[in-house]
Amino acid sequence: MIDIINVTKAYRKNSNVVENINIRINDGEIFGFIGPNGAGKTTTIKMMTGILEPDEGDILFNEKSIKKNPVEAKREFGFVPDDPNMFLKLKGIDYLNFMADIYEVNETDRMNRIEKFTKEFEIYDALEDKIESYSHGMRQKIIICGVLIHNPRNWILDEPLTGLDPKSSYKLKNMMREHAKNGNCVFFSTHVLEVAEKLCDRIGIINKGKIIFVGTYEEMKKKLGEEGSLEELFMEITKNDE
Amino acid sequence: MMNKKINFSLLKTMLKTSYDTSDIIDDDTNKLNKKSMKTWITGLVCIIVIYLSYLMINSLKEIGAPTIFLELFFLILQLLVMFQTILLTISVLYFSDDLENYLCLPIKSMKLLITKFLVMMSIIFGSELIIAVPSIFIYGVRTISNALFYPLVIIVLAGVSIFLSTIVLITMIFVMKIFRFVKNKYLFKNIVIIAMTFIILMPLTNIIDLNNYKDQYNVESYISTEEDNLKEGVEQLKLISDAMTRTNQYFIVTELGVNALSELNQNSIIYVLEILGLDLLALAIFFTIGKFTYIKDVLRNLSILDKRKNKRVKVKKRCKVSDKKYSYLKNDIKGIFKNSTYFMHYIYNIFIILLIIVFIAIAIIPIVKQAMVDVLGEERFKGISLGFSEFSLIIGIIQVIFTISSLSLTAISRYGKGAIFFKYIPIKFSTQFRLKNIPQLIINTVITITILITVKYLIPAINNEYILLMFVVATLLNIINSNILLLLDLFRPKLNYENDISVIKQNDNKLFQYILTVVSCLIIWYLKEVTENLNLNISILIEIIVFSIIVVIMEIFINKNENKIFKKII
Structure with missing residues (x-):
């Protein structure tokens, strides 16, 4: 609340x-x-x-x-800012691990959530790449994954x-509904x-x-x-x- | 032919995007911008250079060896030109942000290369105008009555700079080829920079040979009459001058430049023509090689940048839990090392200066030591005692060298608009403040240790306890410096900028860092004046107590005002 x-x-x-x-x-x-x-x-x-x-x-x-x-x-809470241009020199996986460390997420949870969210947003295969090589939409997705990694109650x-493509936009909307439903x-x-x-x-x-x-x-x-x-x-x- | 290859509109655009003069020259009036801090800093640097040159030239003139200044001037100039060329090759020629914009335009590779070269040279000439021209003109005014000196000096400065830059560029082309197997762009850039630094510093080892020469010259000279001391001093000056001449010989044109300016007769014209001939030769070689390799190398660099590995990630292997404070710090340090602009300005420059200090220490200290033995005698030298003046002087030197590093001064600004991240993560601001200061504290500690080792090497008679106490005082100063720099960045952050370089180059807060150094040195001097007549240990203790109190006050301030000090990040 x-x-x-x-x-x-x-x-x-x-x-x-x-x-x-x-x-x-x-x-x-x-x-x-x-x-x-x-x-x-x-x-x-x-x-x-x-x-x-x-x-x-x-x-x-x-x-x-x-x-x-x-x-x-x-x-x-977890916050997704309007500008996703942050930590561009980090690899996607390093950024997610960093966020998980900051919010003290244990190993099992972070592993499961990284896999789940990045696969859902179709950026799993780009996790070993630097964020600066991502498109605007991909940057937006990695930031969203970083926020969801600690499973905050309030988004x-x-x-x-x-900047999200129609598929990812649809998925995010579904995730929002699911989150509220829970x-x-x-x-x-x-x-x-x-x-x-x-x-x-x-x-x-x-x-x-x-x-x-x-x-x-x-x-x-x-x-x-x-x-x-x-x-x-x-x-x-x-x-x-x- | 050349004119056809230069597109002035392209040159103008590149100049505008490569370096911003708007702080110094007012865009509207085209006059000096007197309101800009940058103008004042530039003026201040000019005045300091002129003053130091004036002092040195006068001293050398008094002992009848003014040409040593010319040798030293060109030795420093060539190092500056070459280091600047290395940095510019990386930031302007091969890894510039604007390259992608030009590559899609119908511009021939040769035209692009020539224009980029002109941009680089204009930046180098701009620096020379501030640093080199005033001091060499002072030399002219104080020692030479021949008017030919002034036009010659301009041609020689330009000719020497063009030749050295071109040689570095040719070498750089090959270094780029040698290290092309390195697939990581950042690692690649850093390896290229360090490799080039070593290549350039090689001839300087020549100065180290000075010690061997010294031994040959003065094996039996442990005499301490005044006349012999004077003779000894002149001999030592001659040794240093010889060493510089030998070093300058490696750079061919430098020797020609020194000869042209010291002789000032018809031979000078021949020397200048030789310099210009060598320039043309070097330029011809550079553009011939560059024509075939430049665009290929640029495209390769861009492809490294854009390359997405799409390597299958092993999440299980990569998911390791770390403490959040450790992770925060690791991320901050990674950000410095992975960004070549930050690496060059925050790590590379310290590395170079410490390297030069070590070189100078190895080369000069034995001579200074010997001179001290000659003057004081072996026994007195061994029993030399440390006073609080000397203690304060060493601390003052450390404080001055701290000024080179300004990691904390951009600890927040480096993140640009993304700095708001630090506002919404669940880590206390006071904790974040301390974590953000650690990189600066580490760099300053490395500086402190290097200086103290050099001091111990120079004067072994100083007790280890005092070296340790110097370390304690320097560490307290380090904490004070780092805290103030970070507070400055937090109170006056620069979060909106176009590229990484502007957060460093267009940072007015640097002026405050200079002021901080002056104030710190004045405090050190004042403490020395007040406590000089007391017992050395008590004087040091008072200094430690004063600095500790400042540190404690700062800690209380940071803890009490943690929200206020992060307020400007929005």
Whole structure:
């Protein structure tokens, strides 16, 4: 479970980038976080993962505070950043082993998970190659495998489907569903509203640093009193907010 | 013919992508950028070089041996040009990031080679303009009244640099061929660099022979009258000068250059023409060989880079559990060794400087030792005692050499935007801080040990206990230095950069490292002044206590502010 409680962040005085956000992502739920460019999505995710410190409020992962108990809280989630260009000089297998060491995964688990995930994403045969020789999609896949290796209960994925081929994208979506079905929590940001519509149990829309809607797709339709795709409703709701 | 082969627009583009002058020259006004720290650092380097040259030239002039400066100048210049050529061959000619962009354009291999060569030479000439030209002009002003010196010196500098660079390039082509069996690109680059370094340092062993000459000259000279000491000093200078001349002879054009500038008559013109003739010959050989091999070698290097082994991985064998702190550190060190830019700037340069220190130690120390024996007498020399001034001087030297290495100064910046990784992994920031400092601490410890061994070799009379105490003080300074450098990188990280080299070359934090060295040396000097009249052991103890207190304060600061000090990584 992820609890975002009264979170506010300002880079400059009196100019909040994110203002008083309150969201609870329940276990067993896939939560889609959407919003226009510059709305505050990345800032929120950065605060959730400990990259940025909130000016006010707190974020709890299974009741562990990222502010008060950061190391424990960080063990509770796995984060896939939007830029997969990291540790390019390492071989795929070395990167996965490194991640497993950082999250203290035992030998048997890491062996099984490396085999399972890399075969699923079809990068198993490239594990002995350096990440710098991978394509963008392959880099994205190895980062995802690195996150999944410690089997975190909460997944935080920033634009995880960008650069993935249709097959891998389909597999990742299935894995997200499976993870939520097992009583875990998936929080992801996306620009692809169609994916959010089909995949998410609930959606959060952020605009100009404020949460303007949290609920299911059905609830959104009811609130706006309109029929239409999420794309159309999103345009409507963000237009109203301007 | 040549003109047709040079595409100036290609040259301009390559120059812009190969080295960034925007910090020194303002792009909008085309004038000196006075707001840039880089401009000030460049100016500072110029002033230091001019000042040191001025001191040396004056001293040598007083004893009537100013030409020793010319010999030394060319010895250092040729080493600088050759080492720079090795680095540029790797980073500009064979493994440059932009090569892939040019290979797909309809550019003939010869044109590409010529343009790359011009880029390399322009970088070398740029460095000479800052380091070499001011000091040789000072030499001209202080010792020579002939105006012919100035145009000649420019031609000689250019001619010598072109010849030496071309010879290194020709050698490099063969070294690249010899080591082509190495399939790992990074290992390949590092082997090529180290092999070339040894090839270049070979003639320097000549200086080591100096000691044998010394023995032949002065077997019976353990006399200590003032007149004989002076005679002895002049003889020793002559020995050093002879050794440099012998070394310079190996580089052919250097000797011609020295002769041209020291004689300054019609012969000088002949020497210069000889240099230019040798340049043309070397260039003809280089371009002839390069025409057939360059593109082939570049393509081979690129294919190594792009090659994906697709080797079946044995997961069972590769999955070994390590402690997370050990794994974190191993990954950091691997990142330095596997990236040739970082390897060259953080490991190779230290290796070269330590190698030169050892060479100089082997070559010069016995003469200095002998000179000390001559002056003090055998008995007094053996009983030489260490004062706190000497102790502080050695610590000061170690601190100055620490400045060469700046691993901690880019410990975070090296990861670029990927540095956010360190923010979301479950390892305490204070622990990460300590782990990130270890590579710098190791390098500085190697420097400390090398210097202390050299000191012990020079003055065996110093007790081992004092060598150990020097090590303790230097280690405390090492911790202070590394902590401050890492804090600087954390407070002013450079996470957005285009390529690896810019994180090192366009790093303004380096200026603060120089300031840190100056401040540390002032503290060492101040402690010496304050405690000099006390017992040596007490003085050292006070120094250890002062540095320990600084270390403890730093530790408390890091522990208390761990979140704040990692705040800029976003």
